[in-house]
Amino acid sequence: MTTITTLTTTTTLDEKRPAIYHEELLIEQRQNARITSRTAQTTQTASTPSPTQRALLLHAAQQPYALVSDHAIPTLLHKDEILIKVTAVGLNPIDWKGPAFNFGIPSLPWVNGRDLAGIVVQAPETTSAAPSRLRKGDLVLVPSTDYRDIRKAAFQEYAVATHFNAARIPASSCAHAAASVGVAFVAAILALGVSFGVDFSGIAECPGPNLVDVLGDVDVGTIPADVRDECLASREGIERPKRGDWIAIWGASTTTGLLTLQIARLAGLKTICVADIARHGSRLHAAGADILIDRHDTTRALEIIRGITGNNLRYAIDIVGRETSTLLQSALNAEIRADGSHAHLLGLTGLPKGEQRDERIVYHTVPIKLFHSSPEVGGAMVLWLERLLETRTLVLPEIVRAEGGLEGANGALEVLRRGDASGKRIVLSLE
Incomplete structure (x- = not known):
């Protein structure tokens, strides 16, 4: 039986907003502290777990996940890898869409899962010549973007991660909420910082990296x-956004949209957020959206975007799909500017078909594998994420906490598939 509990987490520097330390979060933080303490006391045992574990295996497309108890615990193969005892798994649409539509599955049987939080039980050796930023007992979150490496999947009790892809969770944060933001954070930061070239180093509240400069090295x-x-x-x-430029985000109520609008505003951009305003407007407003537009009347939404921007929108991000990215494209001013710069459209889950594209517009997709393939980029991103969590600069998504461990995954994914958790993130608790 899966028990699902809604847990609201709001993390912000503005103390006037709802406080993060309500009763349920205090309970969870005490539990996290006890877990870390137990881990420190039993490091030898935790570092050498039994050779098998429980995991969710996908045996065939369009089939539910099967819980097994004899799946091999993954082995560390490289000196920069760590082993994590998983305590929470954030569910993503890809976790049900992949099996349902038979994509993102390298082979069968397979283990899925892209977002996890847990305790480091095996870390790189620390020496004076090669100090390690992660140690046994650290509580971390990991966006598992390297989906072709089954060792790094989240739907298992132990998972491998590369150290530069793991962010430490501060004691002041909720581990289950942190488990919900990893992949969404990676997508938002790569979209803004790499594809569009937004410079995060000038953010006063919590300066971040200039990923264009990082990539230059x-x-x-x-x-x-x-x-x-x-x-x-x-x-x-000339192609990169400047402070005061407008950016439109279609699908702003998603976790990626919520984080994108906040990071964009921190970097000085003005945000237009398209979503179901009746359901999600209050939360988007609290997160700092400049303009809220309801998605249900698309013709009116596009008219409002053009009116607000003086028909001069230059940057847009779609998080929903090809149909909405095609709509959003029509809100851009495609004229090439006098300085030779262009309008830019990024689609996280689809872009207009070839015959529907405008040759004057630059089209983007998120280079997600850059996060796990580049130590320089991945490391810069997780260090910034640590600081953003520590300073409580970000409003984190509202989560729906599903008890029952891995056994509850199929039921929780059905809730996600039906859309019953719209605007929230479902997190499986494995504690």
């Missing part, structure tokens, strides 16, 4: 060939 040959052009697209300064 990376050997181009080490960037995966299929995302190389996207990673280099924002090097031209």
